[in-house]
Amino acid sequence: MAGPLWLRDEDRPDYAQAVDEVIRSPEAQQLIRRSTLKIGQVRVRALDAGPRIASTAAAEYDSYTTLRRQTRDGADRSERVPLSGGREQEAGAGVLPVLAVLTPVLAGVAAVTFLVLGYGLSLVDGELALAGALIQVGWFSLGLGALTAVVAFIGLYRTAARNRHSMSDGPAPVPAEVLQAREAWLRALRDRGVLPFLRDQLEESAPGVEPGGHPEVRRRPRFSSPEFSSPDFAGPDFSSPKSRSDE
Structure with a gap:
């Protein structure tokens, strides 16, 4: 896998939306029910691992951002009025x-x-x-x-x-090719990045299953204090000498 991919600020809401869509999917909901994690915990983990997850769709993201930048540059040039001498100036x-x-x-x-x-x-x-x-x-x-x-x-x-x-x-409409590139990036992000990450996280946090098919009960070790029974101890004999001679 490639190194972490840091998304632009304007694309982070799209990433968060992709995470929410995967969490709402039937497969993720089934895994969450069998896991010890809550939905909020799963979402926080996916957002924290954003650069690592985003790198799984780096090619689609690069194509999307390149096409979007070219479209914006063309719109900026069309808003300028050419002057005599070849220079350009804003209207x-x-x-x-x-x-x-x-x-x-x-x-x-x-x-x-x-x-x-x-x-x-x-x-x-x-x-x-x-x-x-x-x-x-x-x-x-x-x-x-x-x-x-x-x-x-x-x-x-x-x-x-x-x-x-x-x-x-209002703002100029987004070209269809830019929308298609964005959708291809989000689809690759969900299928190759977010869903496998959530699947690994939820399966690791799920309780184990015994060979008989029953969930494994994780028993806490019982604590027993050590025995402190004292050894046999006989006190000193304080009987008189006469008594000892009689014995």
């Missing part, structure tokens, strides 16, 4: 949005400045021609700022409508 980015925002602001500032100077000079005697010119430039700048503000508002509205439409469409 919506560029200098025009920046100008649409800055032009009304700059035009408004210029209009206020020219109008203040022009009307200020017209209040004093002399330089009436210069004051009139400043006032004309100020009104022109004010009109230009209003026009660019309307254009910028229309552009922002269209961009928001386009983004809202794209969000309502």
Whole structure:
């Protein structure tokens, strides 16, 4: 068997789902009933051994992830707009949005400045021609700022409508070949990885069977304390000497 295979984060829920499907299968349920393990314990063991189990379907997983990556790369390239010179840029980015925002602001500032100077000079005697010119430039700048503000508002509205439409469409559908590769990986994972692993774990934890067909009763060894009977001991003779002579 090959070395451990570490799944990507986005594929780990699929692995957990494959484990649950095998646990719910009739064969696994029958083994669980004869085993001393519970369903939660079996599931934890299968999840902990994920890299080792996933390596049994390494070829199918590699084909699936390669095809999925190629599909995503193609979708990313289709969302880019080619510019002159062979370069690519994402749609919506560029200098025009920046100008649409800055032009009304700059035009408004210029209009206020020219109008203040022009009307200020017209209040004093002399330089009436210069004051009139400043006032004309100020009104022109004010009109230009209003026009660019309307254009910028229309552009922002269209961009928001386009983004809202794209969000309502939802994510792009997954191609059929990617779905087939995913199903082939999950099937190989269940048949060659998860099911044999659970079968080994449950059979090892099942109680043994005697030759007569009856379950083997595992008896705990009985504990008996050692005998501490004291040896024969006779106390000292305290009889008088006369008594001993009479004997």
